[in-house]
Amino acid sequence: MFSSEVKDLFQSKETPFYHYDLAVLDSTLNCVKSLADKFNFDIHYAVKANANERLLTIISNMGFGADCVSGNEVRRAIDIGFSADKILFAGVGKTDKELRFALENNIKAFNCESIQEIDVLNALAEESSQIAEIALRINPNVDAKTHKYITTGLDENKFGINQIDLPIIVEKLKGLKHIKLTGLHFHIGSQITDMNVFKGLCLRVNEIQNWFCDHGIEILHLNLGGGLGINYLKPDDEWLPDFETYFAIFNEFLDRKANQQVHFELGRSIVAQCGNLITRVLYIKNGVNTNFAIVDAGMTELMRPALYQSYHQIDNLTGEGEIREYDVVGPICESTDCFGKSVKLPETKRGDLIAIRSAGAYGEVMVSRYNLRDQNAPLYTE
């Protein structure tokens, strides 16, 4: 996976740092683009997965739109050069300031998640004599069969509008002069690897769309969110997610009306595999039952394992010799600061370079300064 030139580059840099393989990003984007063109789907990259400016510029240059979940993400997307009519703004808790900023910049649409939010947006749009286009984010009560912390489409989750509230909303919208309902939005979770889940989502979306048709409401765009999972277990065997099957399912099962746009908001599947967290071993400590490899990266650089017990493949790039087991842990004063337990590595020693793989999504964006940690600039290779 890593050439000796790349390893030499790693050796010359202060660790820890993020490494981005732009060739992997490029191939991933080209694959998504060609399938999206084939099926006439619109892709909006989910900025929250990785808001690194260099990556965003590459993604924007592909002609993709941006899916944002904060005012500052909207700002970043505009600054990078995403065209405003391809920017969507989602999130359960948009502030007035954020809504105003998005209105001022004439973004494409707001994905609204509650009745009260729609009221507030209507009032703000009235102040500036605008009409805000919205998509209703509907909670379809579809189980994403992923980790419970990253499931978003069940009745018990805070996200989206529940189907029982739809009649009230449709009634209400008739009186809101500064809101135009143009779309329906769904996002049921992340790291979804069971493709049947997406088929189930299509069938539920068709039912919900029919309900709107029956009420005389034309839906101009359907937004299916993101959520396609990646292979964290064996990134080298499958660095390209199965976009082909994913898009083909929507093409087959989604009841798409004439001239209706279909949007996707992919985050993880676009950027996860191009990123690695590169760290050095500080110490080896022999515990009672385990050996600890203490590295200079911690949960401050990659929070996913501490946050939702996620698995990342860990490679020792410089070690050789017999395979041993190590708990690979960081220096932060928290017991959850652990990248992997009983990780099989060639005999590992102080100074070895370690790659924590598949770290391009929800990695660098979550970097924290807890413990007043240093932050090193990423390294890019092509």
Ligand SMILES: *Cc1c(COP(=O)(O)O)cnc(C)c1O
């Ligand atoms: C996080 C998020 C996405 C992207 O999800 P991935 O699993 O990274 O593809 C898309 N849409 C919304 C509304 C989100 O919150």
